[in-house]
Amino acid sequence: xxxxxVYSFLDPFLIWMFxxxxxxxxxxxxxxxxxCLLATVIGELSMAAAYFFNKRHFANHSADMVQNHNLSVQxxxxxxKEAWKACNHLANDAFGKNFFSHIALFASSLWPxxxxxxxxxYRFAGVDFSVPYVGEVGPSFIFIPAYILFRYLxxxxxxxxxxxxxxxRKITENENAGGTMLSYADLMQGSEKKEAEQAG
Amino acid sequence: MLxxxxxxxxxxALADRLAEAIAEAKPAGEPGYLQIxxxxxxxxxxxxxWAVWVGWIFSTVGAFxxxxxxxxxxxIYGLGDYAKSxxxxxxxxxxxxxxxxxxNQWLVGCSAALSSFNYFKAGRxxxxxxxxxxxxxxxxxxxxPILTAGKISLKAYLGYFGLxxxxxxxxxxxxxTPAGQNKKKAAKxxxxxxxxxxKNETADTSxxxxxxxxxxxxxxVFTFFGVEFSFNPIIPLVGGFFIAALAxxxxxxxxxxxxxxxxxxxxxxxxxVAGTSALAVFVGxxxxxxxxxxxxxxxxxxxxxxxxxxxxxxxxxxxxRTSKYIxxxxxxxxxxxxxxxxxxxxxxxxxxxxxxxxxF
Numbered sequence: 110x111x112x113x114x115v116y117s118f119l120d121p122f123l124i125w126m127f128x129x130x131x132x133x134x135x136x137x138x139x140x141x142x143x144x145c146l147l148a149t150v151i152g153e154l155s156m157a158a159a160y161f162f163n164k165r166h167f168a169n170h171s172a173d174m175v176q177n178h179n180l181s182v183q184x185x186x187x188x189x190k191e192a193w194k195a196c197n198h199l200a201n202d203a204f205g206k207n208f209f210s211h212i213a214l215f216a217s218s219l220w221p222x223x224x225x226x227x228x229x230x231y232r233f234a235g236v237d238f239s240v241p242y243v244g245e246v247g248p249s250f251i252f253i254p255a256y257i258l259f260r261y262l263x264x265x266x267x268x269x270x271x272x273x274x275x276x277x278r279k280i281t282e283n284e285n286a287g288g289t290m291l292s293y294a295d296l297m298q299g300s301e302k303k304e305a306e307q308a309g
Numbered sequence: 310m311l312x313x314x315x316x317x318x319x320x321x322a323l324a325d326r327l328a329e330a331i332a333e334a335k336p337a338g339e340p341g342y343l344q345i346x347x348x349x350x351x352x353x354x355x356x357x358x359w360a361v362w363v364g365w366i367f368s369t370v371g372a373f374x375x376x377x378x379x380x381x382x383x384x385i386y387g388l389g390d391y392a393k394s395x396x397x398x399x400x401x402x403x404x405x406x407x408x409x410x411x412x413n414q415w416l417v418g419c420s421a422a423l424s425s426f427n428y429f430k431a432g433r434x435x436x437x438x439x440x441x442x443x444x445x446x447x448x449x450x451x452x453x454p455i456l457t458a459g460k461i462s463l464k465a466y467l468g469y470f471g472l473x474x475x476x477x478x479x480x481x482x483x484x485x486t487p488a489g490q491n492k493k494k495a496a497k498x499x500x501x502x503x504x505x506x507x508k509n510e511t512a513d514t515s516x517x518x519x520x521x522x523x524x525x526x527x528x529x530v531f532t533f534f535g536v537e538f539s540f541n542p543i544i545p546l547v548g549g550f551f552i553a554a555l556a557x558x559x560x561x562x563x564x565x566x567x568x569x570x571x572x573x574x575x576x577x578x579x580x581x582v583a584g585t586s587a588l589a590v591f592v593g594x595x596x597x598x599x600x601x602x603x604x605x606x607x608x609x610x611x612x613x614x615x616x617x618x619x620x621x622x623x624x625x626x627x628x629x630r631t632s633k634y635i636x637x638x639x640x641x642x643x644x645x646x647x648x649x650x651x652x653x654x655x656x657x658x659x660x661x662x663x664x665x666x667x668x669f
Contacts, residue, residue, distance in 0.1 A: 110353050112612030177500065184503055190536050195499030202493070209374070213625030214368040220618035223415070227611025238456055281555035 116231040123147075123228055140185035141252060144229070147258035148221040168283050170210060174203035175290045187250065210308045220305070226252055326459075327608045330400035342388065343408065345401070349387045353616035359385050359618035365625020369632045369640055375413060376474055378617070379559070380651055382409045383470070388614075389463055389580050396463035402532070406463045407607040414598055415614050445549025450597035453557040458607065468659025471652045475557055478648025485641045557597040 127140030148308060180195035229248035238248065267273045331345060338347030359381040368372035392405035483489045522530040522537070530539040548570050632640070642660035650666055657665040 111350060112353060112610060115612045115615075116351060158625055162626050164631045176400065180504055185536060188536055189503060191505035192499055194538065195496040196503065198493075198496040199500050209630070210368055210625070213364055213621055216364070216618050216625070217622035220615055220622060223611040223615035223618065227615065231609065246663075254453060295422075 112227060113231065113268070116228045119224065124232065125227075142259070144225045144252065145256050148225050149254060149263050151258050151307065152218035153273060153276075156214060157280075159214055159217040159285060160280060161177050164283050166275050167214075167284050170207040171284050172288070173182065173288065174200055175288050176206050177203055177267045178290055179288065222256060225256075310367055319547055324399075327404055330404045333610075334395055334399055334401040336401070340620050342386075342391070342405075349384050349391050351610060351613050355385070357620040357623075358615045360620025361624040361627070362620075363617070364621035364626075365628045365631070366624070366644075367621065368625040368628025374621075376477065376648075376651070379409070379470060380413055381617070383467065383655075389467065390439050392463035397464060399469040400459070404607065405460050406461055406466050408609055409463075410466070411598060411607050412609050412614060414557070415609060423466055434559070441545040442549035445546045445551075448552035449550040449558045451553075453554045454597060457558060464659050464662070466659070467655045470559055471655025471657070471659055473652075474557070474648050475652030475656060478652055479610075481641050481648060482645045485645065490638075524620045553597070558615050559636030 123140070123144060126143035127136045130139055177196050177200035181193050181200055182188075184196055184245035219220045226249045229252055233248050236248075268275050327343060327345070332455060336345060339350070340346055341348030341350045363374050363377045363381065366377050373433070388405060390404050392409075395402040395405075409566055428574040522532060524530075527541055527543060528539060528542075530537065532538070653666050654664050657663065
């Protein structure tokens with residue numbers, strides 16, 4: 110299966126929105142919005158599926174990281190530099206694992222994007238664009254900023270969107286199962302509270 | 310609205326870098342990779358299957374994922390041999406080489422950048438360190454494509470890529486040696502001892518926050534909750550530059566270099582490493598991809614990248630389910646063997662012109 114075959118398959122699902130207004134630039138704007146919407150929704154749902162498939166694995170990584178980090182904060186509070194170094198080393202190890210597993214996870218939200226860009230080149234190969242101060246650009250120059258903007262707005266709207274609201278809540282619950290990460294401010298607040306108790 | 314604005318400004322453009330390279334080489338045959346006549350016909354299914362392996366590595370070993378993505382582009386799809394079939398002075402050789410570099414970066418880097426951005430949003434960022442790293446990153450990731458895009462032949466790229474893989478193999482090997490294992494074991498024992506005694510220890514927070522003791526161009530000494538720390542302010546700047554430059558040159562993400570750098574070299578707490586590395590990876594990636602693609606007009610085969618991302622997702626879903634059957638140390642040993650093989654092969658092919666390991 111070649112790229113061209115993939116794009117011909119996608120074509121009827123993507124092109125119809127470009128044709129609705131009957132006016133070139135308006136149709137292009139509407140079509141780009143439609144592709145951004147599809148890429149975002151399919152990507153977000155894929156990421157949720159990938160997360161829930163291995164939710165215990167993600168929770169374990171997160172818990173390991175949080176526990177070792179919290180211990181390192183406590184070590185610092187006790188002025189125990191050796192213990193701080195050891196706990197911080199383990200927390201960093203866990204963070205490294207968490208970091209890489211999340212890279213793979215985020216790939217699941219981005220997979221529709223290259224297909225969308227490839228299709229745009231397949232459809233609009235004959236139309237080149239030139240932008241003031243930048244020069245000649247391809248359709249990805251328009252699509253990528255539009256996608257980033259769309260994804261950002263979608264993130265802001267998530268708490269009000271039915272299915273996505275539930276996904277967000279369940280992921281947060283799973284990630285926080287191992288406890289909350291202490292900050293150094295918590296350490297300071299803790300001592301202030303203790304001082305207040307002693308004074309009281 | 311953004312799309313509409315850009316569309317209003319859009320006008321037809323002229324021929325691009327790839328068209329010029331094709332005109333110079335005059336290849337013949339059926340259009341293949343990047344629509345170049347006679348180029349390999351890339352099957353997206355093969356891309357997907359290889360990426361399942363890449364994704365599996367990402368979720369089990371971590372650092373080796375980007376390398377395996379690169380091996381796929383160079384060897385598995387035959388793009389390396391195809392680029393080499395053109396003389397190293399020809400534009401098409403270099404266009405395909407740059408395309409391999411930026412494809413690797415799209416594949417690994419975008420996910421890395423997006424992932425890092427989430428840590429960044431959590432607000433855990435040391436501003437001066439993040440800015441120093443970002444300045445270094447911008448320098449490295451702009452300079453390398455500008456200096457090297459269109460100038461690096463496939464042979465030279467292979468050689469450097471091989472060297473890097475060998476270096477990574479040595480690092481992984483160290484982690485499997487008794488010395489490497491002992492360091493982790495000692496840390497675990499110290500952490501356990503502290504955890505057991507923490508109930509008896511009382512937190513002394515009389516010296517709260519950060520207090521700078523001395524600050525010069527090369528050394529900053531400060532106390533944090535009364536515990537003394539020091540760092541060299543030039544290190545993040547230089548480190549950021551070299552990591553971004555290396556990532557951009559090889560076409561890899563850079564996150565896997567940055568995280569150990571911030572923790573081992575700069576000695577930062579984990580709480581701050583996450584957010585700080587985010588800024589540097591994000592800035593470096595955006596810069597590198599933009600300069601390859603916008604300024605140097607390097608083309609990529611989008612359907613292949615899409616299929617590979619799907620493969621990475623499948624592989625990374627399988628990874629955690631299989632890792633419990635294979636001990637971590639054996640996984641690392643497997644990758645040391647792979648790294649030595651791939652490293653020696655690419656190094657010798659790149660620098661000597663022939664492979665010193667089979668197939669010759």
